[in-house]
Amino acid sequence: MLNIGNKQKRVDGPQKVTGKATYAADIASPFYHAYVLQSTIACGSITAIDTSAAEAFEGVKGIFTHKNLPERLKNKVDYTDPLSPPGKPFRPFYNDKILYNGQPIALVVAQTFEQARYASKLIKVTYEEKKFKGSLSDNLKNASADRAPEPASNRGDFKKAFKNSDYTIIREYRQSRNYHNPMEPHATSVEYKSDGSLVVYDKIQGVASSLKYLNGVFGLGADRVQVKSDFVGGAFGSGLRPQYQLFMATLAALELKHNVQMVMTRAQMFSFGYRPExxxxxxxxxxxxxxxxxxxxxxxxxxxxxxxxxxxxxxxxxxxxxxxxxxxxxxxxxxxxxxxxxxxxxxxxxxxxxxxxxxxxxxxxxxxxxxxxxxxxxxxxxxxxxxxxxxxxxxxxxxxxxxxxxxxxxxxxxxxxxxxxxxxxxxxxxxxxxQQPASVSLSMNEEGTFTIKCATADIGTGTYTVMSQIAADKLGVSIEKIKFMLGDTAFPDSPIEGGSWTVSSVGSAVASVCEKFKYRIADIWKRNNPDYQAVAFEDISFQKGKLEYGSKTFAFTEIMQQASKEELSIAHSESPAAGQxxxxxxxxxxxxxxxxxxxxxxxxxxxxxxxxxxxxxxxxxxxxxxxxxxxxxxxxxxxxxxxxxxxxxxxxxxxxxxxxxxxxxxxxxxxxxxxxxxxxxxxxxxxxxxxxxxxxxxxxxxxxxxxxxxxxxxxxxxxxxxxxxxx
Ligand code: MOS
Structure with a gap:
């Protein structure tokens, strides 16, 4: 029953092709819809912003700008996420300053997406523009090694060796800026619960990133917000950091005490990160x-x-x-x-x-x-x-x-x-x-079905599938017996899905928790079967949902019944291998x-x-x-x-x-x-x-x-x- 190495079809394939896979914008709750207005200048400040016509427009429920940012967001607020580079993260609506063209400057929340979008066009903005230099080439004079991460140490004597070389080249290569453009646009759906807590469905490569951000900005701890992300329609890095729609939808939901959804348009997807020139x-x-x-x-x-x-x-x-x-x-x-x-x-x-x-x-x-x-x-x-x-x-x-x-x-x-x-x-x-540290939990129910949970993501890479394969292989059960669950801050911690480290990090944790399960089930079996108490673990094998010893087999479910246990749960945290x-x-x-x-x-x-x-x-x-x-x-x-x-x-x-x-x-x-x-x-x-x-x-x-x-x-x-x- 070896499963690792198989060309296993995606276990979530049927959900994806039948439309049952729910992405961040596929949540069916009744939402207000949010649409942002973006700055048309790149540098300067807003001198006036008139939202009256938009406020009066049909269906509009609320408008947010720097003028009405809640007092509690003004001071001592931490806008960082786990991947924030050095500097000060962008703070939406923080003040009248414009830092880049396309910066969100107003959010319109309305009954429908179309109403919100139309109303956003009724907002009148006047700016005071400042001069700036807009391209890499224009700014080469300001280039500094102090701002950049330090490279690996130099070695040897480059100058001398270059001079003594028989063939030399000196060349310049340029690359233009690239944008991510995953098929699924960035989106956040926020459900506002009657007790004021939130369930946030975010397009993100790791729900822990969204939670850290929401905690820093809005003071929402894991007791007041649950972040979920069952499916991600591609991300390629664009979901490594929470994008501004998470802030927008959460702000609006908290202020309006209502469910709010924000889905970015394709054009708006060009208003945040990119691969730099x-x-x-x-x-x-x-x-x-x-x-x-x-x-x-x-x-x-x-x-x-x-x-x-x-x-x-x-x-x-x-x-x-x-x-x-x-x-x-x-x-x-x-x-x-x-x-x-x-x-x-x-x-x-x-x-x-x-x-x-x-x-x-x-x-x-x-x-x-x-x-x-x-x-x-x-x-x-x-x-x-x-x-x-x-x-x-x-x-x-x-x-x-x-x-x-x-x-x-x-x-x-x-x-x-x-x-x-x-x-x-x-x-x-x-x-x-x-390999990054990762934690998982495993439980087996009385039917012998395994549920394995981890807060990791599946950005289209096949996490659901390969984790199920690893578990099936290590436990010696068929893949149908494995239910791998991810994308939920209620699950054990995981690194973001990035850096090509998910299989090595989460996969290793899954393999280890399965190993722990085998020891545990063998222990229970031995305890309840005095004849086998002295059996060494190495002499037992595990296949087809059964423990095998010599010519005897014992189904995992029988062992559980015998021990009067309905469920067996195990947690595990895996640290990177010493070889790392x-x-x-x-x-x-x-x-x-x-x-x-x-x-x-x-x-x-x-x-x-x-x-x-x-x-x-x-x-x-x-x-x-x-x-x-x-x-x-x-x-x-x-x-x-x-x-x-x-x-x-x-x-x-x-x-x-x-x-x-x-x-x-x-x-x-x-x-x-x-x-x-x-x-x-x-x-x-x-x-x-x-x-x-x-x-x-x-x-x-x-x-x-x-x-x-x-x-x-x-x-x-x-x-x-x-x-x-x-x-
Ligand atoms: Mo990758 S750029 O670490 O999603």
Whole structure:
């Protein structure tokens, strides 16, 4: 009955496809609906705000602005959440100051969504505008290392080694701003109970984040508010921090003593976090035979005026290849925008994009095949941290990817059409394999059904499914006997679902609580069966809901009956494995791509993408492949489509819609192949599993960029790469 490693279908699949899965805006209570009015300037203050016409409009129940912020929210209020970076979090309606274009400045609550939206247009606002600089490029002078997280330590003597290198490159790479755009928009439904307590259904990657925020801002402890989030329709980091609709809906519910729901529009989804625009300067040097001697990676990124965004970009360049002379620098500069926010493989996507383009350029300078170049500079030790890896099967990824893609004979194999240029590119990808503390509870009822609870989330990744698999496997019962419940502050604590650490953190806790259950049920069995008192635990096995000893079997339910117990409950808190300290844990991949470029029209297409990953034990190859596919599609979107455009005169996102903010669609996607190589890891966590939610997007944009160079001879050192860039 081994379940780990099965291509188990999603246990929540039927709920999702029949509409029974309830997302934050699917709660059926009678709600008032809330709609925000957003500022049309980026910097300055509100001099007057006239809400009288809106107040008089049909169905309007209340209007909130900085003018009527409840007194208790004015002082000593903590607006932080567990992921707040250094600085001061944005406080909605706190005062008349405008910090960014699109800032929520008024909330209209009405009987219907349409009434609220229409009434919001009747509000008259006058501003006093202040001058500001709206883009990263405009603000480079203010870039400072003091505002940015400190990179890994420099090592060796970069300058000297660079000077002594046989081949060197100095290159600049730029990436534009990207917005998350999950399918489900951000939404919060607040039920106001007769005793004044709240049940909050929030779109969030971890209910504990919402609870901390509500406690800090409104003083609502777990006794007065329960936060729930059964299903999340994608988030990719946008739900790591509570977004302003949580504040809005809660404020309105408390003040109006009524249920309130707020659902953001697609355009409003562009009024909070994003993957920041960054500029990388890469300096690399190698010897004649392609040994990397010197590497410098400096990145300047944007942040808001009120928080210093925290992500790790340049460290990846000190990690991926062996190099003894490394210089890493990272600076942030404030722009008149909201604070950036983690987005799928935050930092890694950006840092590795620049690194993997630069490595390709250096290999080209040295006249060495890019795959060979990477093999020559392979490292099996984390030089940043001075630690061994828990495991690293990247060489096997290179070998398998080379074979599946047909890298060696790629040029011979290519059929060319007269109007198309063909090119091939590759890159290495990597992502952290972290483990966080996590707690779970398990109970078995008299029918032998197990309920396992944890406050974690399922943001579409398959948490319900893989946790059920792990439990079924460890308990020796069929998966139908497992009910895994998540997304509720009433459940045991969990880390947010992010960082690709849910399987390793929550999954390890689930495995351990199942182990505890087996000891407990064996104990009960022994206590009630004097003949077996001396039996060693090791001589017992557990299968099909039964304890087996020799040729005898005892159903879990019988053992319970015999002990006159109706339910057996066990709690467990799992701490990260020792290997998390003594070793460095990373998943790795190799990606190879084929592109075509239309000679006359410049249209870039990607007919083939191959990713071979090493990510430890794969709990569910089906959901793991889903994660790889999704992240690769996004990597392609990042490379060729996505560009958040800001009109720097107004600090306004100009393309806050799907017509003008282009994401990869079906027509962009052709042949994608993913595979996992075997990777045994007994240090990273008890399951030996590494997360795969973020891995597939890392390196992909570089591989496409490198393939475009191969096809056209042009290096496009920017993202996205557009058809006019190749013409
Ligand atoms: Mo991920 S950016 O940690 O949701």
């Amino acid at each position: 960054v500029i990388h300067t890469m300096k690399l040097g190698c010897s004649k035979d392609g040994i990397l001697k010197a590497l410098s990676h400096k990145t300047v990124g944007e942040t808001s005026t009120f928080e210093d965004f925290n992500e790790t970009i340049v460290d990846w360049s000190g990690l991926l290849y062996k190099c003894d002379n490394v210089n890493l620098e990272y600076e942030l500069t404030p722009v008149q925008s909201y604070t950036p926010l983690d987005m799928r493989a935050p930092g890694g996507v950006s840092g590795v994009y620049a690194l993997e383009c630069a490595i390709d350029e250096l290999a080209h300078e040295a006249g060495i095949d890019p795959l060979e170049f990477r093999r020559k500079n392979y490292v099996d030790y984390d030089q940043n941290e001075d630690k061994p890896f828990t495991s690293k099967e990247l060489m096997a990824c290179y070998a398998r990817c080379e074979e599946v893609f047909g890298w060696k004979n790629r040029k011979d194999l290519s059929k060319t059409e007269p109007h198309l240029l063909k090119g091939y590119g590759m890159a290495t990808g990597s992502w952290e394999a972290l 300290n003594t070793h460095s844990g990373y998943a790795h991949c190799c990606v190879m791509v084929e592109v075509t470029v239309d000679k006359d029209l410049g249209i870039i297409k990607v007919p083939r993408l191959v990713n071979v990953s090493a990510a430890g034990k794969i709990i569910n190859p089906k959901t793991a492949e889903n994660q790889l596919l999704g992240s690769m599609v996004w990597g392609l979107g990042m490379a060729l489509r996505e560009e958040g455009m800001v009109d720097t005169r107004y600090g306004r996102v100009m393309n806050a819609n799907f017509a003008e903010y282009h994401i990869a669609v079906n027509a962009d996607i052709h042949d994608i192949h993913t595979e996992f190589v075997e990777e045994k890891d007994d240090k990273v966590n008890p399951l030996g599993a590494k997360g795969v939610g973020e891995l597939g997007i890392v390196g992909l944009a570089a591989a496409i960029s490198n393939a475009i160079f191969d096809a056209t001879g042009k290096r496009l050192r920017k993202l996205p790469m557009l058809l006019d860039d190749v013409l």
